[in-house]
Amino acid sequence: MISKDLSRKESIQRIGSNLFRKHGYTTTSMQDIASEIGIKPASLYNHIKSKHEILVHLLMQGANLFVDGMQEIKSSSLRSIEKLERLIGLHVHLSVEHTDLMALMMVEWRHLENPEREQYAALRENYEANFRNILVQAMQEGDIREIDTEIALFSILTTLQRFYSWYDKHSDLNSLDLEKHLIQCLLGGIRV
Amino acid sequence: MISKDLSRKESIQRIGSNLFRKHGYTTTSMQDIASEIGIKPASLYNHIKSKHEILVHLLMQGANLFVDGMQEIKSSSLRSIEKLERLIGLHVHLSVEHTDLMALMMVEWRHLENPEREQYAALRENYEANFRNILVQAMQEGDIREIDTEIALFSILTTLQRFYSWYDKHSDLNSLDLEKHLIQCLLGGIRV
DNA sequence: GTCTATATTTTGATAGAC
């Protein structure tokens, strides 16, 4: 754990992500955030423009983590099945390191309004399209069975996207072991 | 589609489940619900006690659908691997028939307060424990590989629990085919 | 940069006429 001094703005964002995650964006008040820091609600507005701005910033920050991760894996010279394994690793890594952000990305993006809403949706769809391409590629390379692509994509992505909530209850476990088991479970199947 | 006359109370619950699902429990106002029906917000209170009561009723109704389904499958004389297939079918069926309820059960239960919160959590945990038992049983019966039980349980349950959102975008597809593909994907694995 | 005071809006809910 790197204990770096946070600017007040960073504190607000960090505490916001934690409270938004625990109680939801709408339910969390500026009062809640302020009292967690130890100042009055009005003082928050010296550092941020609005409550909504906090949410937007957090969601875009989270989305960019995936964009960057995907870019690196996509442009690598790995075999597609290995890219899939790396993608599972990316999700495990981000879930462990940015648990609150991952939770927000799943639940609170519905409070976005345009243009941010469309922008966020575009990033998400782009990520999904890249994931699909790699999955189809792996099938063509003969490393994956001929199954229903859309169902498989949905199942794998859903599991990875919700992994943060599972990790929350099992954070004592080694993340490399988790990654190994997830790869086996998602790519290897379970039936004898 | 059975077109049965709904009592006003049932209308309120139905419309509530739809709006809560689309915009979230907190964001949906009594005004929103009332105007969808064509009455004034104050009139709602002749049929329900509070906004919160609507949510509680919907969540408990949804939870009971799973309790009943699990009870039937659990007490059957099927082989465990077949029980797993029946459980997948249960989730597909409920996702198709009660899409809004399924969405609420995943997202809005956090607005429950005790004692309902604990009651709901208990039902959920009980369902999960039964699911785990059947999975372990199938392993002991030799129909499932020796994998990490907890990760496999998490992956399967998460996929099933979020299936409603995927079905929402693919509701043109035959639900029996979907069930078949999900069974293959979740139990059969995808790697060659 | 934080405070107090306050404006403004919205919301869930109640009372009572019809």
Added chain:
DNA sequence: GTCTATCAAAATATAGAC
């Protein structure tokens, strides 16, 4: 059973003193 009128509380945000 629905309406109008209204209450009470909470929340976001601003203005201006210190």
